[in-house]
Every structure is written in C-alpha cells, then in structure tokens.
Amino acid sequence: MTDVDAKASKARVYRRRRIVVFSALAxxxxxxxxxxxxxxNALGAxxxxxxPQITDPEPVAAAAQPLALPGFGSYAVGAVGxxxxxxxGNESTPMAMASITKVITALTVLAEHPIPAGESGPDIAYTDxxxxxxxxxxxxxxxxxxxxxxxxxxxxxxxxxxxIPSGNNYGISIxxxxxxxxQALVEKANAWLAANGLANTHVVDSSGISDDNVGTAADxxxxxxxxxxxxxxxxxxxxxxxxxxxxxxxxxxxxxxxxHGVDGMKTGTTDDAANLLFTADYAVGSSTVTVVGVLLxxxxxxxxxxxxxxxxxxxxxxxxxVVPLEANQVFAEYTxxxxxTARARAAEGATLVVWSDxxxxxxxxxxxxxxxxxxxxxxSAIVRAGSQEISVPLVLDAAxxxxxxxxxxxxxxxxx
Numbered sequence: 001m002t003d004v005d006a007k008a009s010k011a012r013v014y015r016r017r018r019i020v021v022f023s024a025l026a027x028x029x030x031x032x033x034x035x036x037x038x039x040x041n042a043l044g045a046x047x048x049x050x051x052p053q054i055t056d057p058e059p060v061a062a063a064a065q066p067l068a069l070p071g072f073g074s075y076a077v078g079a080v081g082x083x084x085x086x087x088x089g090n091e092s093t094p095m096a097m098a099s100i101t102k103v104i105t106a107l108t109v110l111a112e113h114p115i116p117a118g119e120s121g122p123d124i125a126y127t128d129x130x131x132x133x134x135x136x137x138x139x140x141x142x143x144x145x146x147x148x149x150x151x152x153x154x155x156x157x158x159x160x161x162x163x164i165p166s167g168n169n170y171g172i173s174i175x176x177x178x179x180x181x182x183q184a185l186v187e188k189a190n191a192w193l194a195a196n197g198l199a200n201t202h203v204v205d206s207s208g209i210s211d212d213n214v215g216t217a218a219d220x221x222x223x224x225x226x227x228x229x230x231x232x233x234x235x236x237x238x239x240x241x242x243x244x245x246x247x248x249x250x251x252x253x254x255x256x257x258x259x260h261g262v263d264g265m266k267t268g269t270t271d272d273a274a275n276l277l278f279t280a281d282y283a284v285g286s287s288t289v290t291v292v293g294v295l296l297x298x299x300x301x302x303x304x305x306x307x308x309x310x311x312x313x314x315x316x317x318x319x320x321x322v323v324p325l326e327a328n329q330v331f332a333e334y335t336x337x338x339x340x341t342a343r344a345r346a347a348e349g350a351t352l353v354v355w356s357d358x359x360x361x362x363x364x365x366x367x368x369x370x371x372x373x374x375x376x377x378x379x380s381a382i383v384r385a386g387s388q389e390i391s392v393p394l395v396l397d398a399a400x401x402x403x404x405x406x407x408x409x410x411x412x413x414x415x416x
Contacts, residue, residue, distance in 0.1 A: 017175075047402065048337060050336045050369050052369050052378070053333045054364050054369070057324070057325075059363075060322075060360050061359040065317065065356040067314045068087060068277040068311055068313070069087060070295055073295055073296050073298060074095050074216070074297055075087065075217050075293065077291060077293035077315055078216035078225070079291050082355055083386040086145050087219070087311065090218040094216055095217070095296040096211040096212075096296075097201075097220070098269050098270045098275050099168075099268040099275075100205060101203050102162050102166065102207060103223060103237075105189065105203075106159050106233055110230055111192060112178065112179075112188070113178055115156055120155065120157065125150075126147050126148065126151045126152070127149050128149045130173045131147055133169045136169075137209075143165065143166045144169050145161040147170070151247075153244065158174050159232065160242050162174060162248060164248045165252070171205070175206045185262070186206070189201060196226060198222060199224070200216065200219050201215035202215070211270060224278075228292070238264050250385065254266070255301065258301050259314060260280065261312060261316060262278055262279070263293075265279050268296075273298060273299070275295065275296045276294065276295055276298075276308060281410070285320075285351065289317060293311070293312075319355055320354060321351060322351070324352070324362050324385075325346050325362055325381055329349075330344070331366065340403075342369070342397060343396070344378050344397075345394065345396075346392050347393040347395050348392055358385050361384050362384075363382045363384065364380035365379045365382065370400070377395050378394055378395065380392060
C-alpha cells in the first residue's frame with residue numbers, strides 16, 4: 001500500500017468515527033431534551049379532579065294526619081308559611097260573611113290611616129249623628145256597641161268597638177270619618193279586595209248586615225293571614241275584653257278565644273247561620289305555627305264552636321318538626337388517584353316544621369375537586385318540603401394536596 005492509499009484509509013476511518021460520535025451525541029442531546037420537556041410537563045400539568053361519590057338520602061314522609069272535619073257548611077284551614085290548605089270543604093262556594101266583613105272594613109281604613117306601632121292613631125269625635133246610627137242599627141236587629149255624643153275616641157278604640165263586640169254602628173261611623181260616607185268605604189274596600197287577591201269576596205256595606213256581603217272560605221283564610229300582618233288588628237282580635245273610659249268594658253263576641261289555641265279573629269252571624277274566622281297558635285318544637293281558618297254556615301255559634309274545636313284539636317298534632325340533616329353529616333366522599341381522601345360534610349344542621357304527610361327531600365349537589373383546603377365549600381345539601389327550602393353548605397373535612405414530583409413523573413397517563 002502506498003503512502004497515498006494509507007492516508008486515504010486513515011481519513012475514512014476518522015470520518016466514520018466522527019459520524020458515530022456525533023450521532024451518539026445527538027441521541028444523548030435528544031434524550032436529555034425530551035426528558036427535560038417531559039419533566040417540565042409532568043411537574044407543571046394539572047392533576048385530575050376527583051369526582052364526588054354522593055350519598056343522596058331518600059325522601060321521608062310521616063303518615064297522613066286524620067282530621068275531624070265539620071259535617072256542614074263551608075270551611076277551610078291553612079297555616080302561615082305553608083302551601084295550600086290543611087282541610088277544606090265547599091271552600092270555593094261564596095257564602096254570606098256577616099260581621100267578618102268588619103275585618104275588611106278595618107283593613108281598608110288602616111290602609112289609608114295606618115296606626116304607628118305603640119300609638120292609638122288620630123282622634124275621632126262622635127256626635128248626635130253617630131247616636132242616630134246606633135239606634136238605626138238597633139232597629140235593624142244588628143249588633144251594636146255603645147256611643148255617646150261628645151265623646152272622643154282614638155281610631156284604635158273605635159276599631160276595638162267595631163271588632164270586639166262587633167258594633168255595626170261603628171262600621172258606619174268610622175267609614176264616615178275616614179272616607180266621608182259608607183258607600184265611599186265600600187268602593188275602597190272592593191278595590192282593596194281586588195288588589196289583595198281576594199277575587200271571590202265582595203262587600204256592600206261596612207258591617208256585614210246585608211247577606212250580599214259574600215266571600216269564599218278559601219278567600220277568608222287569605223283575609224285572616226293579611227289581617228294578622230297588621231299589629232293593630234292582631235292585638236285587637238286577640239283581646240277577650242277592653243276597657244274604654246267613654247264606653248266601659250267591651251266583651252269579645254268570640255267565645256272560643258283562649259281555648260284550643262284560638263287567639264282571634266272574628267265572629268259573624270246572619271239570620272240563618274253562625275260564622276267564625278279564627279286563628280290559633282301552636283308550639284311545634286322550637287317554632288310556633290299559626291293556623292288560620294274559617295267555618296261558615298253553622299246552625300248556632302255553640303254548634304259552630306264545637307265543630308271548630310274538634311277540627312283544631314285534630315289539625316294541631318299534624319304539625320311536626322323534622323331534622324332532615326345534622327351538622328357534620330357526610331354527604332359526599334372524594335378519593336384522588338394518588339390516594340388522598342376527604343369527605344364533604346354539612347356545615348350545619350337543618351330543622352323545619354312540616355304538615356302531615358308532606359315529604360321532606362334532601363338534594364345533594366357536590367362539585368369535582370382537584371386541590372383544596374380543609375373547610376373549603378364544595379357544594380350544598382338542599383332541603384325541600386312543600387314551599388320551604390333550606391340550603392346547607394357542604395365543606396371538606398380534610399385537605400386535598402398536590403401528589404408531589406415522584407407521582408407526577410411516574411404517572412404520565414393520569415395527568416391532564
């Protein structure tokens with residue numbers, strides 16, 4: 001081999017070695033680069049969310065409450081804050097209201113002449129004209145309350161004379177003072193009824209002496225609930241008697257007052273029937289339930305009162321307190337792919353009062369969780385019973401922390 005051939009052979013060997021070295025170096029660089037990108041991606045990727053395993057309780061309901069229903073007339077019983085009626089019969093049939101009309105008169109007057117809390121309202125001067133009204137009502141065999149010419153009564157005292165002994169004469173006298181005439185009050189009253197959703201109730205005078213003052217039992221329950229919102233009326237109808245210096249002692253015509261939970265509201269008497277719009281309060285657990293009802297068309301007030309007492313005594317036990325969830329009760333559990341666990345617990349308990357067989361349902365809403373602190377809110381437990389709804393936050397009882405470098409690098413398929 002010549003020197004030239006030897007030099008050429010060495011050059012070829014050198015080139016091959018360079019190719020191998022640089023190829024190996026390229027592989028190493030690629031591996032290092034790829035590994036760096038993988039590591040960076042793995043360490044920076046979001047961890048997967050843990051889905052909640054929810055415990056959703058079944059709805060619960062008590063047995064239906066048996067009721068002692070009247071065997072006559074038109075009636076309806078509801079309760080403040082509760083849907084619908086607890087009991088009803090012929091509740092959509094218009095019936096003569098008699099002196100229940102006076103509650104409408106009082107509400108109509110107070111809508112334009114409200115009495116501030118703790119006060120008695122403006123003074124009303126009574127004259128010979130009011131005495132004449134008194135004797136006219138006596139002649140018509142209507143119920144009356146005493147009046148004296150020259151006496152001055154506050155609006156509250158005048159309403160007491162209207163509602164407690166059921167003085168027809170005070171309906172007219174108050175109407176004359178408030179609106180100028182009884183007819184003007186009637187127009188105002190019917191407008192008030194329409195505005196307050198009492199579409200099936202209509203009045204033609206201020207006292208109810210005419211049988212053309214009519215309303216349905218369903219409307220009367222709503223009327224009673226509206227009346228209770230006015231503190232002046234609520235206080236008056238709960239009074240067994242009042243002492244008014246100019247008039248003496250006035251006794252309430254509602255003989256059920258103070259019995260069977262009854263604390264209001266207004267009697268009514270036609271030539272043929274006895275009526276009572278009533279309210280009653282009952283302690284149920286830590287709450288008080290206010291029942292509002294009416295019975296129209298009793299043969300006498302004695303018969304009417306007996307039927308209402310039996311009805312109320314059967315209605316009251318139907319209200320019961322339910323604890324559908326307790327504080328710290330578990331409603332969802334979380335488990336992460338890297339072994340972290342936490343539970344979603346109720347932040348507080350919930351208690352509500354339900355009627356009869358009204359079902360109580362708990363709907364659990366919990367969100368997926370990635371990383372979170374102990375006490376973080378992750379959803380809610382919504383309690384529903386009729387129109388009542390309580391939302392209780394769900395919070396984690398443990399933190400869910402990052403899985404760390406090793407788990408990230410060793411679980412590439414679990415990362416987002």
